[in-house]
Amino acid sequence: MPAPVKVRFSPAPTGFLHVGSARTALFNWLFARHHGGEFILRIEDTDRARSRDEWVVGIQDTLRWLGLDWDGLGVLQSQRFAEYRAAADQLLEGGAAYECFCTPEEIAARNEAARAEGRTPSHDERCRDRSPAERAALTDAGRPRTLRFRTPEEGTSSFVDLIRGEVRVEWSTVTDFVIVRADGTPLFFLANAVDDLEMGITHVIRGEDLLDSTHRVLALRRALDPGSPPAYAHLPLILGPDRSKLSKRHGSVALEELREAGYLPVALRNYLALLGWSPPEGQEILDTDELIATFDLDAVTHAAAAFDHQKLAWMNGEWIRRLTLPELEAAALPLATTRYGDDLDRGLLRAALDLGQERAATLGALLDQADFLYAAEDDFRIAPDSWDKLTKIERVGEILDAVAAHLTTCEWTPGAIDPRAVVEQLGIKPRDGLRAIYTAVEGRHAGLPVFDAICLLGQERALGRIRAAQARLTS
RNA sequence: GCCCCCAUCGUCCAGCGGCCUAGGACAUCGCCCUUUCAAGGCGGUAACGGGGAUUCGAAUUCCCCUGGGGGCACCA
Numbered sequence: 001m002p003a004p005v006k007v008r009f010s011p012a013p014t015g016f017l018h019v020g021s022a023r024t025a026l027f028n029w030l031f032a033r034h035h036g037g038e039f040i041l042r043i044e045d046t047d048r049a050r051s052r053d054e055w056v057v058g059i060q061d062t063l064r065w066l067g068l069d070w071d072g073l074g075v076l077q078s079q080r081f082a083e084y085r086a087a088a089d090q091l092l093e094g095g096a097a098y099e100c101f102c103t104p105e106e107i108a109a110r111n112e113a114a115r116a117e118g119r120t121p122s123h124d125e126r127c128r129d130r131s132p133a134e135r136a137a138l139t140d141a142g143r144p145r146t147l148r149f150r151t152p153e154e155g156t157s158s159f160v161d162l163i164r165g166e167v168r169v170e171w172s173t174v175t176d177f178v179i180v181r182a183d184g185t186p187l188f189f190l191a192n193a194v195d196d197l198e199m200g201i202t203h204v205i206r207g208e209d210l211l212d213s214t215h216r217v218l219a220l221r222r223a224l225d226p227g228s229p230p231a232y233a234h235l236p237l238i239l240g241p242d243r244s245k246l247s248k249r250h251g252s253v254a255l256e257e258l259r260e261a262g263y264l265p266v267a268l269r270n271y272l273a274l275l276g277w278s279p280p281e282g283q284e285i286l287d288t289d290e291l292i293a294t295f296d297l298d299a300v301t302h303a304a305a306a307f308d309h310q311k312l313a314w315m316n317g318e319w320i321r322r323l324t325l326p327e328l329e330a331a332a333l334p335l336a337t338t339r340y341g342d343d344l345d346r347g348l349l350r351a352a353l354d355l356g357q358e359r360a361a362t363l364g365a366l367l368d369q370a371d372f373l374y375a376a377e378d379d380f381r382i383a384p385d386s387w388d389k390l391t392k393i394e395r396v397g398e399i400l401d402a403v404a405a406h407l408t409t410c411e412w413t414p415g416a417i418d419p420r421a422v423v424e425q426l427g428i429k430p431r432d433g434l435r436a437i438y439t440a441v442e443g444r445h446a447g448l449p450v451f452d453a454i455c456l457l458g459q460e461r462a463l464g465r466i467r468a469a470q471a472r473l474t475s
Numbered sequence: 476g477c478c479c480c481c482a483u484c485g486u487c488c489a490g491c492g493g494c495c496u497a498g499g500a501c502a503u504c505g506c507c508c509u510u511u512c513a514a515g516g517c518g519g520u521a522a523c524g525g526g527g528a529u530u531c532g533a534a535u536u537c538c539c540c541u542g543g544g545g546g547c548a549c550c551a
Contacts, residue, residue, distance in 0.1 A: 012551045047550060104549060120477045122547080146549055164480070173478050173547085181549040188551045212479055212546045234480085237544065241486080245544085271487095274500090278488050284500050301488075303481050304544055311487065311501040321514080359513035369512090420510070430510070438511045446512030 005037025006202045009063075009070070010044045010192070013055035016254040017062045019307060020207060020238045020246060023272045027235060028205045029068045030273065030295040040199065041070035045078045046191045062255045067265045067288065075199075077191045084186035087194045087224060088147055088179060096223035097179060100127040100148040101138045123175040147180035149189065149220055157215040162203070162233035163300050169215055177216055189213070193220040201230045205297070208234045208304070233297050236276050237304040246307055253307070262335055262363025263312070267319040271312045276301045285318055317361040328353050332363045339367060340374045348373055351456055355448045372442040373456060377464060386445040390436050390469070397473055398426055399433045400440065404466045412459055417451045440469035 009025040011017065017025075032039035041063070045051035060074070077084075091097040111121035128150065130138070139145065151174050158168035179190040196204065211234045221229045240250035252258050258268065270286055278301075279286060279294040286294070323331065329350055336349055352370035360366035372380065382390075390396060402422040410416050423433035439445045441462055442453055454462045 010551085014550080044551060050550065100549095102549095107548090115476080118476080120547090122477085144549085161480095167479075169479065175547080178549050183549080185549090187549070192551085207545090208480065209545055210551080213551085215479095236481080239544075243486095243543070274487065276487090282489060282499060284488090301481095305488090306486060308486050308501065314501055317514080356513095358515090361513090418510085435511055442511090444512090448512095449510055451510060 003202055005032055005035040006040065006200055007032050007037065007205060008040040008042045008196075008199065008201055009068075010042040010195075011059055012044045012047070012050070013052060013059060014047075014050045015055060016256050017059050018246070018253045018255065019258075019272065020253075022062075022066060022255050022268070023238060023275060024205065024207055024235060025063060025068050026066070026269060026272050027277070027295075027297075027300075029070075030292055031203065031205060031297065032071075033292045034295045037202070038071045039068075040072060040201075041074040042195060042199075043074065043076050043078075044188065044191065045076060046084075046186050046188060048078065048185065051078070058256070062259070065259060065265060066255065066268060075195070077186075077195065080191070080195070081186060083198070084180075084191050084194055085184070088186065088190060091149065091179070091220075091223055092147060094223065095150070096220075097147050097149050098128060098176075099130075099135055099139075100146045100176075100178070101130075101135075101143040102127060102146075103144060125176050128176065144182035146178045146182050148176045149179050149216070149223075151176050151216065151219055157219065159214060159218055159232060161211075161214075162231055162297050164234060164302060167211065167214075169212070174215060179220070189217055189220055193217050193224060196230055197221060197225050203233065204230045205233045205235065208237050210234065233300070236301055238275060239304050239306045241306055241308060243304075243306050250307065251309055260335070260364070262332070262365065262367070263316050264319045264323075264331060264363070267312070267316040270319070271315050275305045275307070285315070313361040320360055320363070320366070321358060323357070325350065325354055325357075328357055332367065335363055335367055336370075339371070344374065348456065351452075352448065355452055369442075369444075369447045372444075372447070373453070375443070377461060380443060380465065382439060382443045382469070383445075386439045386443065387472075389445050390439040391473070393432070393436050395426065395428065396436050397470065399423060399428065399436050400466055400470050400473070402426060403437055404463060404470070407454065407459065407463055407466070412455065414452060414455050417455050419451075436469075437466070440466050 007028045009028045011021050029039050031037075041060070043056055043059075045056065056076070063070070088097065092099070107123065110124065114121040127148065152171040155171050156168050157171055157174070158166055161167050177189060179187055181187065195201075214232055214234070218229055238246055240246045246253050252261060255268070266288060269288055269291065273286070273291050273295070274284065277295070277299055279290070280299070320328065332349070332353055336344060349370070352373055353366065356366045356369050360369070375381075393399070402425070403419040406419045406422045407417070419437070420430040420434070423430050426433070434450065435445060438447055438450050441450060441457065442448065447453065
């Protein structure tokens with residue numbers, strides 16, 4: 001029986017969760033769930049200066065919202081410094097690591113000098129073989145002291161990546177690296193290797209930006225433990241639409257922003273899963289059970305993928321349409337209360353969602369179309385570009401007159417409110433004439449089906465808005 | 476500069492030596508439907524970066540070039 005799968009998602013709490021990390025979390029989660037294994041959340045907050053508690057909370061909150069539940073309580077590396085210290089001592093005693101007395105300033109100056117002379121900047125490892133006497137003298141002189149891991153001077157490092165196959169690099173191009181800061185706190189390499197070992201992580205699935213560092217982590221791991229290290233799989237990176245590094249400049253890349261814009265977790269999981277992976281049958285729309293059932297690291301792409309907001313929006317629309325009305329209402333309620341208050345009219349919300357469901361790409365866009373229902377008459381505003389369009393409609397005054405007349409006399413039920421006939425009597429095609437009504441009543445030239453919208457709004461308010469438009473037109 | 480990874484339509488993927496006159500999806504264009512805008516239906520445009528090599532046969536294998544991305548921290 002193969003060892004049970006155990007993976008971890010290990011973000012640094014230095015900011016919000018963005019689509020790249022979210023995709024990494026998702027792939028780890030899918031892999032664990034597919035194999036019936038464990039998915040651990042490990043917060044890598046060894047850099048106390050950059051880590052913030054609020055980001056720890058924020059990342060957990062976003063992960064829960066995304067639907068990626070983790071097993072166990074979640075681990076904070078900042079609470080395990082004693083373990084890392086013990087491991088560091090072990091490495092120092094065994095000679096795998098050594099004390100380095102170079103200051104950051106000195107190293108920077110040497111690199112600068114190297115560049116000036118046209119040489120490749122590289123750590124010179126001058127502290128590598130200092131005698132005990134030298135070390136004592138430097139310590140007595142009050143020099144700061146870091147712990148550096150000793151990498152091989154020659155030979156080749158190689159490991160088999162689950163996605164890319166064998167990856168190799170010459171040790172001569174890898175310099176010794178710091179594993180304990182001068183202040184005694186551990187760095188990523190140390191904490192990472194120690195935790196993966198102690199937690200029994202079987203598979204490390206992470207971004208390709210960490211590919212080169214794997215050689216170093218593996219060397220450290222070997223110095224710590226003779227057993228088999230975890231298998232590694234490096235995911236292709238997610239790029240911006242222009243294929244450059246993904247950043248704020250490219251629009252919403254923070255999951256929280258997407259959440260606020262009204263993207264559905266199920267749609268996000270679906271879209272993110274398809275960025276760098278595809279199921280055997282090639283379907284585009286997959287629910288989470290299907291994702292779990294068909295996910296396979298072997299099918300992960302090798303090349304970086306560009307993040308495409310348009311496709312995400314399309315997919316989100318697909319998922320909005322698949323929701324039942326109660327599900328849609330539940331999904332939209334948090335955003336709706338933010339807009340309209342906690343005591344908003346739920347019946348009105350439900351009716352608006354029902355009318356808008358088949359056309360919206362995001363919950364936010366859907367609610368944009370509902371704003372006119374919640375606007376008090378004093379606050380009701382018509383979008384400038386929409387008003388502009390209205391004024392250009394031929395015989396718009398006559399149209400508004402006719403519709404107003406219809407609304408004063410017609411029965412006030414959903415089916416009875418239908419001004420198409422009166423518009424047609426003017427010799428105007430309903431298609432062309434009705435555009436004005438959208439703007440006058442809904443404040444925008446494109447929105448919810450206007451007959452139903454008028455019905456929801458009520459006779460007084462609907463007529464009031466049409467008359468206001470007429471007045472503005474003649475003023 | 477050095478090291479590593481990668482390379483099929485604008486974008487995301489399929490293709491894993493013959494089934495490819497290269498398939499699907501998003502986007503885009505046209506038509507239909509239509510209570511605006513959408514959604515939906517139908518149809519179209521659009522790609523194997525270049526050069527060698529292997530082979531009866533290459534998008535699929537190998538090499539070089541080019542291009543893109545990543546790494547080279549007392550960040551992770």
